[in-house]
Amino acid sequence: MTREEKSIAIENLTAQLAGVNVIYLADTSGLDAASTSDLRRACFKANIKLEVVKNTLLAKAMEVSDLDYGDLPSVLKGNTAIMISDTANAPAKIIKDLRKKGTKPTLKGAYINTEIYIGDDQLDALVTIKSKEELIGELIGLLQSPAQRVIAALQNQNKEEVAQ
Known part of the structure; x- marks a missing residue:
């Protein structure tokens, strides 16, 4: 060379x-x-x-x-x-x-x-x-988790009220 x-x-x-x-x-x-x-x-x-x-x-x-x-x-x-x-x-x-x-x-x-x-x-x-996409996915999952718990609790409360 x-x-x-x-x-x-x-x-x-x-x-x-x-x-x-x-x-x-x-x-x-x-x-x-x-x-x-x-x-x-x-x-x-x-x-x-x-x-x-x-x-x-x-x-x-x-x-x-x-x-x-x-x-x-x-x-x-x-x-x-x-x-x-x-x-x-x-x-x-x-x-x-x-x-x-x-x-x-x-x-x-x-x-x-x-x-x-x-x-x-x-x-x-x-x-x-972890790749950037994996980290973003985990972060979105963590952010959605509390909101999903609140929605589930409200839905359960509504079901209980309807049942009464």
Whole structure:
């Protein structure tokens, strides 16, 4: 790869990282063709961009980015696939689901809304992160609950009055 090609690749990676709040780094080495195909298919269905990247180019892109990736570049060793998503827990769920069949892919690290997660042991914590839609749904449910109790109590009172 020439210097110019590397420069273009770094610019492209930097552009991909710009404005993205959910980035996962995974080790996909050792996956057979079927498992790789399953991973790509699952990512496509979940609207996750999956790309295998060169570690040095990704490290340079993180370095020139406006965002602070902390110690995340330190995990860039070996085979690295970058997963870019809009939903914080979607890549973690896919990794965990595929791990039911084997030991790969493994989580190297993640950047989620300025928080840095390093190591495969963080996978269970990342799976439990709620998406924006899930949080809004829970909040609406909590807000509706007291109103539903009041309505039910009034309906019961009306039934009792009618029965008398």
